Amino acid sequence: MNNPVLQAISERRSIRAYTAEQLSREQIDILLTAALEAPSARNDQPWHFSVVQNQALLEEIREEASKNAEADFGYIFHKAPTVIFISSSPTARWARLDSGIAVQNIALAAHALGLGSVILGLPDFAFQGAKKEYFSKILKFPKDHSFAVAIAVGCPAGTKEAHPILEGRVDFID
Numbered sequence: 001m002n003n004p005v006l007q008a009i010s011e012r013r014s015i016r017a018y019t020a021e022q023l024s025r026e027q028i029d030i031l032l033t034a035a036l037e038a039p040s041a042r043n044d045q046p047w048h049f050s051v052v053q054n055q056a057l058l059e060e061i062r063e064e065a066s067k068n069a070e071a072d073f074g075y076i077f078h079k080a081p082t083v084i085f086i087s088s089s090p091t092a093r094w095a096r097l098d099s100g101i102a103v104q105n106i107a108l109a110a111h112a113l114g115l116g117s118v119i120l121g122l123p124d125f126a127f128q129g130a131k132k133e134y135f136s137k138i139l140k141f142p143k144d145h146s147f148a149v150a151i152a153v154g155c156p157a158g159t160k161e162a163h164p165i166l167e168g169r170v171d172f173i174d
Contacts, residue, residue, distance in 0.1 A: 008111050013162070015116025016078040018154035022053060023082045027113055031084065031153065034109035038102040046092035047099050047148065050085040050139040058083055061135060065125035076122045080152030085123070087136070087145035099148035106151050116156030123150045 032049055040046060052058060062076045077083050086103055088095035103119050110117040126135055127147040136146070 005108075008108050010162075012107060012111040013116070013160055014118040015154075015156045015159065016118055017157040018078060018080045018116060018152070019157050020079075020081060021155045023115070023153060027115065028082065030113060031106050031109050034105040035084075035086075035102040038098070038105045040098035040101070041092070041094035044089075044092045044095070044098065046089045046095035047102055048087045048140075048142050048145050049102075050087065050141065052083045052085065052139070053081060055081075057138065061123055061126045064129060064131050064135070065123055068129040069122075069125040073122055073125075076120060077152045078118060080118075080154040082153045083120075083150055084153065085139050085141075085150045086148045087139070087141040088148040089142070089144050090146055091144065096148050103149050103151050106153070110151075110153050114155075115153055116159075117151050117153045120150040120152060123147065 028051055032051070035047075035049060036045075058077050062073060065076060066073045084103075084106060086099045088099045092098070107117045107119060124147050126132075141147075
């Protein structure tokens with residue numbers, strides 16, 4: 001494949017094992033720039049990005065998510081050194097969709113930097129219980145924002161094969 005964008009889309013994997021090496025500020029800035037350059041409906045830019053490198057806080061969020069879901073999620077964040085939480089305004093009609101586009105930009109930018117990433121929805125359970133306001137405050141979510149999606153990023157400690165493309169997922173309508 002000669003197109004670097006299409007090649008990145010094809011080669012990118014959800015990585016669930018990371019080295020302990022922390023991301024540099026330059027790498028984080030590149031990821032955030034990619035996120036901020038994502039399109040959004042009516043250019044609302046309804047998102048906010050909270051970069052977390054505090055492993056104790058990530059463990060606290062994991063514990064609360066497991067408790068609220070009544071399931072042991074083990075390592076939600078897969079021991080990634082950096083997790084970016086995206087919160088969004090519920091008053092913007094397409095905020096969660098726009099946040100999804102931004103998180104995909106982060107994933108592709110991470111791949112371009114030789115980093116691994118995995119997009120995460122499970123942290124949402126941490127924002128469904130008694131600690132919702134606590135986590136929203138500590139992650140500096142703007143007052144009217146709530147959790148949308150997160151992404152774990154770091155130096156990959158492994159990779160995996162491409163997922164199979166399931167049949168019957170496309171129809172052409174004439």
